[in-house]
Amino acid sequence: MALLxxxxxxxxxxxxxxxxxxxxxxxxxxxxxxxVSELCNGCGAxxxxxxxxxxxxxxxxxxxxxxxEAYQGVWVWVEQCDGHAASxxxxxxxxxxxxxxxxxxxxxxxxxxxxxxxxxxxxIAYGADRVILVDDPTLxxxxxxxxxxxxxxxxxxxRPEIFLLGASTRGRDLAGAVATYLxxxxxxxxxxxxxxxxxxxxxxxxxxxxxxxxxxIKCQNHRPQMATVRHHVFEMPVADxxxxxxxxxxxxxxxxxxxxxxxxxxxxxxxxVNLADARIIVSGGRGVKGPEGFNVIxxxxxxxxGAVGASRAxxxxxxxxxxxxxxxxxxxxxxxxxxxCGISGAIQHQAxxxxxxxxxxxxKDPEAPIFKIADYGIVGDxxxxxxxLTRALKKRLNR
Amino acid sequence: xxxxxxIKQVPETxxxxxxxxxxxxxxxxxxxxxxxxxxxxxEEALRLREKFGGKVxxxxxxxxxxxxxxxxAIAMGADEAILLxxxxxxxxxxxxxxxxxxxxxxxxxxxxVIFCGRQAIDGDTGQTGPGIATQLRINQLTYVCKIAxxxxxxxxxxxxxxxxxxxxxxxxxxxxxxxxxxxxxxPRYPTIxxxxxxxxxxxxxxTSKDLDVDPNLIGLNGSPTRVVKIETPPPRPGKCxxxxxxxxxxxxxxxxxxxxxxxxxx
Ligand SMILES: Cc1cc2nc3c(=O)[nH]c(=O)nc-3n(C[C@H](O)[C@H](O)[C@H](O)COP(=O)(O)OP(=O)(O)OC[C@H]3O[C@@H](n4cnc5c(N)ncnc54)[C@H](O)[C@@H]3O)c2cc1C
Ligand SMILES: Nc1ncnc2c1ncn2[C@@H]1O[C@H](COP(=O)(O)O)[C@@H](O)[C@H]1O
Numbered sequence: 001m002a003l004l005x006x007x008x009x010x011x012x013x014x015x016x017x018x019x020x021x022x023x024x025x026x027x028x029x030x031x032x033x034x035x036v037s038e039l040c041n042g043c044g045a046x047x048x049x050x051x052x053x054x055x056x057x058x059x060x061x062x063x064x065x066x067x068x069e070a071y072q073g074v075w076v077w078v079e080q081c082d083g084h085a086a087s088x089x090x091x092x093x094x095x096x097x098x099x100x101x102x103x104x105x106x107x108x109x110x111x112x113x114x115x116x117x118x119x120x121x122x123x124i125a126y127g128a129d130r131v132i133l134v135d136d137p138t139l140x141x142x143x144x145x146x147x148x149x150x151x152x153x154x155x156x157x158x159r160p161e162i163f164l165l166g167a168s169t170r171g172r173d174l175a176g177a178v179a180t181y182l183x184x185x186x187x188x189x190x191x192x193x194x195x196x197x198x199x200x201x202x203x204x205x206x207x208x209x210x211x212x213x214x215x216x217i218k219c220q221n222h223r224p225q226m227a228t229v230r231h232h233v234f235e236m237p238v239a240d241x242x243x244x245x246x247x248x249x250x251x252x253x254x255x256x257x258x259x260x261x262x263x264x265x266x267x268x269x270x271x272x273v274n275l276a277d278a279r280i281i282v283s284g285g286r287g288v289k290g291p292e293g294f295n296v297i298x299x300x301x302x303x304x305x306g307a308v309g310a311s312r313a314x315x316x317x318x319x320x321x322x323x324x325x326x327x328x329x330x331x332x333x334x335x336x337x338x339x340x341c342g343i344s345g346a347i348q349h350q351a352x353x354x355x356x357x358x359x360x361x362x363x364k365d366p367e368a369p370i371f372k373i374a375d376y377g378i379v380g381d382x383x384x385x386x387x388x389l390t391r392a393l394k395k396r397l398n399r
Numbered sequence: 400x401x402x403x404x405x406i407k408q409v410p411e412t413x414x415x416x417x418x419x420x421x422x423x424x425x426x427x428x429x430x431x432x433x434x435x436x437x438x439x440x441x442e443e444a445l446r447l448r449e450k451f452g453g454k455v456x457x458x459x460x461x462x463x464x465x466x467x468x469x470x471x472a473i474a475m476g477a478d479e480a481i482l483l484x485x486x487x488x489x490x491x492x493x494x495x496x497x498x499x500x501x502x503x504x505x506x507x508x509x510x511x512v513i514f515c516g517r518q519a520i521d522g523d524t525g526q527t528g529p530g531i532a533t534q535l536r537i538n539q540l541t542y543v544c545k546i547a548x549x550x551x552x553x554x555x556x557x558x559x560x561x562x563x564x565x566x567x568x569x570x571x572x573x574x575x576x577x578x579x580x581x582x583x584x585x586p587r588y589p590t591i592x593x594x595x596x597x598x599x600x601x602x603x604x605x606t607s608k609d610l611d612v613d614p615n616l617i618g619l620n621g622s623p624t625r626v627v628k629i630e631t632p633p634p635r636p637g638k639c640x641x642x643x644x645x646x647x648x649x650x651x652x653x654x655x656x657x658x659x660x661x662x663x664x665x
Contacts, residue, residue, distance in 0.1 A: 003489050003619060038462045042490040042619055045629050058619065081564060144529075144539055169562045173541045176529025180497060185623030188493075188524035207632070208522065216628035260538050261571040264557070269565035280664070304664060328523075337663050347632075354635060358663045360654070361639070373635045376657065378642050378650050388651035393664070396655055 003042030003057055008033055010054035017046035017055060065184065071223040074100040075160040077151065078111045078123055079170055081142070082266075085119045087236065088166035090126045092229060094237030095193060096164055097127035099202070102195045105161070108132060110154065112147055114140035117247070124245035126237050131245065132158070136252040141263045142170045146254045148177035153253050155182060160224045162202050164193075167228035179226050185219030186226040191233050191355075202227070207328075207351055231276060232334035233355065273307060273323040280306030280337045281356075283326055285349075286313040287342015287363065287382055294320055296386045297341055303393050309333065309353075311343045327352035341382045345370025362386060400453030400551060402444040403507060404477070404514045405500055405531065406437040408461050408468040409521040433468045436516025438475075439579045442586040443546065444514050445476045451551060453511075454478045458503055460488055460496060466602055474589030474597040481507070485606035490619030493522070497530025499617050502610040504535060511551060513576040517542055525578070532576035540575055544582040549573075 004025075013032040025039035026046065034054075047055050065071070076096040079086040093109060100107040109123035112134045120131040132154060138146050151174070155163065163178075165171040167189050179186035192205035196218075202225040204217045219225040275281060282301040284294050294308065301308050309331075310324040326333055328348040338356035343349060345361070345368055353359070354373055361374035362385050371377045378385050393399075410429045433441075444455045457472040459465045460483040469480035483503050491499065504513060513532075518525035525541075532539035544566065545559040554573040559566045561580050589597070607617055615621060640657075644650035658664045 038464065044626070086563075144541075148533070169542050169560070172525050173529055173539070176493075176526040177533045177539065179526070180494065180530045180533035183494065183623065186493065186526055187624060188522075188526055203627075208629075214630050214632050215626050216630075217624050218627050219624050222623040261540075261569055263567060263569050265568040266562075266564060267559075267566040267568065337658070350632075354632075358658075359635075360658075366641075371639045371641070374639045375637060376642060376654060377639045378647075378654060380647055380650070384647045385651060388647050389654060392648075392651040392655035393658075396659055397664070 004036045004040050004046070005056050005058065006034055006036060007054045007056070010052045012052055012054075014051065016049045016051060020045050020049050065221065065223045068221070068223055071159045071161040073106045073108055073158075073160050073162075074103065075108045075110060075155075075158075075163045075224065076123075076128070077163070077165045077171070077174070078109050078119060079142070079166055079168060080111070080113045080116060080119055081170075083113070083115065083119075085122060086166060086168060088168055088171070088229075088231045090122075090239075091231070091234045091236055092164050092166055093123060093126045093128055095229065095234040096162075097237065099162060099193060099195060100129075103161075103200060106130065108158070108160065110134075110151065112139045112150060112252075120247050122239065124243050124247075125239040125241050127243070129245050131247045132250055133247055134250045134252055138252055138254060138256050138259065141266075142174075143259060143261045143263065144173055144177055145261060146252060146259055147174055148181065149253050150250075151178050152181045154250060155224060163224040163226045165226070165228045167230045171228055175226060175228050182222075182224070184222040184224060184226055185217075186228070187217045187219075188228050190227045190229050193227060193229070201225070230332045232332050273321075275307050275309055275324065275326065275331045275333055278307035278333070279335055280304045280339075281309045281326070281333055281335045281353075282306055282339045282341065283309030283311065283324075283343060283353075284314055284320070284341050284382075285311035285343030286317070288314060288319065289342075291319040293342075293383075296383060296390070300339065300341075300386055300390045300393075303390050303397065303399055304337075306335075306337070309338075311346075311349050340370050340374070341386055343370055344368045345373060362389075400447050400451040400512075401510045402447055402453070402455045402512050402514060403504055403510050404437070404440050404444050404455060404457045404472070405527070406441065406457055406459050406468055406472060406516075407434045407519045407521075408432070408459060408465040409434045409519055431464065431467070433471055434516050434519045434521075436518060436520070436579065436581070438516075438586040439581060439583050440514035440516050440577075441472050441475055441477060442584045443577075443579055444512070445587070446584065447512070447546075447549070448478075451549075456481065456507060458483065458500065458507075460484070460491070460499055460503075463604075469602050470597040470600070471589060473600055473602075474593035475587060476590070476593055480600070480602045482602055482604045483606075483610075484604050485608075486618075487607045487614065488618050490622060491617065492622035492624045493524050493526040493530055494623055495617055495619075495621040497527050497534055498621060499610070499612060500527070501531050501534035502612045503605060504531065506605075506610060511573050512549075512556075513537075513574070515576065515578045517578050517580050528576060528578040535576070538571045538575040539578075540569060540571055541578045542580050543577045544580050546577075546583075 109128035515528035
């Protein structure tokens with residue numbers, strides 16, 4: 001399903017495009033003219049590289065949101081469970097504040113829930129200029145239908161330009177439905193958001209192909225521009241209880257009898273592994289060689305009052321439970337200190353920990369990729385280095 | 400019981416390597432597989448059929464080579480497969496993908512449950528499932544780790560969903576769309592009989608002409624989002640300070656001192 005069109009007359013077979021294709025979809029054919037394979041996904045990276053203008057993508061007919069200019073302001077959905085806001089939502093409010101300031105516009109938080117006025121006030125403390133509060137028993141517990149339809153009506157009425165949601169299970173469930181109703185673009189799991197100079201469009205940056213590449217995505221002709229962001233990608237803002245803001249009350253759009261889904265129970269599983277909130281994480285990988293190998297990791301974590309993490313290789317081997325896994329298919333973490341022991345630092349592992357403030361790597365292979373992203377490193381056998389580090393820290397910290 | 404499973408063919412990303420000189424992905428020789436999460440979706444549909452009878456239809460939108468993913472699903476035990484393939488579908492983002500898959504599901508017509516994986520490992524969005532459900536205006540149950548009960552007479556289903564706090568028990572009505580997580584089952588391997596059947600079976604290919612779709616809403620045309628730039632992730636700023644010393648003991652001392660002096664450990 002190659003999209004790229006090649007003008008054979010213009011191609012000089014210089015090969016400039018071969019260098020930039022992130023998908024390896026281009027090759028030099030037998031007649032020395034560039035050929036495009038099925039791997040092409042129409043990203044367009046090659047088009048500006050061609051010195052003779054031989055490459056083009058099909059002209060896109062624009063299905064537009066009418067009246068783009070009428071859409072103003074940044075919105076954040078504030079997720080709540082059991083009357084408590086999810087911390088990921090405050091991270092989004094913090095980032096939403098920054099974007100609204102850059103754009104010279106206002107930040108609105110949407111709070112849906114029951115007896116949720118205190119959450120609305122919290123949203124203002126964290127940086128919202130105003131809150132749209134929909135307070136109703138039907139919204140006490142998250143359910144797709146009443147939440148999605150309510151947000152759709154609010155968007156139609158108030159017309160935000162940008163709409164951000166946390167990429168939690170609920171956030172992803174909701175965002176997918178809302179963007180479909182509204183026929184607008186939605187970018188999942190962004191790791192960076194920026195306002196483009198000139199166009200003022202939202203640049204949505206996200207990893208693709210297991211973090212091997214970073215893609216910048218735009219939504220030019222549809223509004224709102226929607227994106228979800230994973231936990232701990234943005235910093236938690238500081239609340240200022242003295243901040244002032246407006247609270248607007250709106251009504252839900254569905255009656256309880258119209259809602260097909262009932263939540264019968266929430267079986268809370270207290271995991272003793274609290275990777276998400278740990279300030280310090282000590283992680284072990286294939287280098288720890290077995291379940292017992294995690295003992296030295298645990299001892300170091302204990303001295304530091306930190307949590308134990310793991311690479312997928314260690315989890316897949318059954319040495320430690322999945323709850324400990326850090327990375328693309330595990331948790332994203334952002335501790336002050338991440339100590340990687342016997343972890344090579346595969347791109348998928350990095351995807352979950354590269355925003356840690358300080359990274360320490362302990363690995364016997366000086367060529368391991370983890371050293372490329374680490375701030376401090378010790379090349380050596382972890383079974384010797386880690387216990388020595390534990391002793392040294394114990395002594396200094398008097399623990 | 401009529402089930403439709405949406406599966407996607409993806410490159411097996413473990414083997415994606417970056418060409419260090421060009422900074423691009425090397426994909427030659429990278430095998431294509433069924434998106435791992437979708438194999439759990441197929442398995443769950445097959446289990447329902449074994450219990451209640453009926454039919455499992457697998458669909459995929461993709462280039463002609465995605466046919467092999469559908470054959471693999473047949474080899475696992477699916478009854479029928481349909482490939483949606485048309486140059487006009489190319490460049491679809493999750494909105495246009497869900498729109499096209501929903502149109503195909505409407506054409507198939509009769510269904511009780513639609514299964515999707517929680518996400519595809521290449522795009523990692525998890526948006527297509529909710530997109531299809533919303534297009535079809537049916538209930539969606541995402542991140543399902545267990546189907547506790549299902550009653551086709553009363554059109555009721557009860558599932559457990561994996562959420563941040565634990566497991567949520569939810570009751571909903573049929574038809575519905577379910578996206579599954581790994582914990583739901585252990586997918587079976589294709590059987591010899593299945594593989595033979597897969598070799599023989601003719602899988603129909605539907606193009607945009609076979610579907611009731613607006614040409615402006617499919618493929619790149621219909622996609623609200625555009626990828627405007629692709630690059631390799633920027634390196635972390637700064638260089639690694641490799642600690643040297645006479646002995647491990649000394650190296651550990653130096654590192655401990657640095658971490659404390661720089662207030663990284665307090
Ligand atoms: C779709 C997909 C998703 C993935 N998601 C994740 C994810 O979420 N998280 C994740 O971690 N991985 C993930 N992976 C897997 C990832 O690609 C790597 O395979 C994995 O991270 C490797 O784990 P490792 O570093 O522990 O093992 P290895 O790569 O085998 O590295 C072990 C390291 O330990 C060192 N070592 C060995 N013995 C010692 C010793 N005695 N002392 C010191 N050092 C020693 C070795 O030098 C080596 O560098 C994913 C892969 C795919 C395809
Ligand atoms: N092209 C496709 N064809 C069929 N099913 C798909 C396709 N893309 C996504 N899906 C389904 O949607 C799920 C989520 O995909 P994604 O939204 O890309 O993460 C997958 O696990 C599949 O079940």
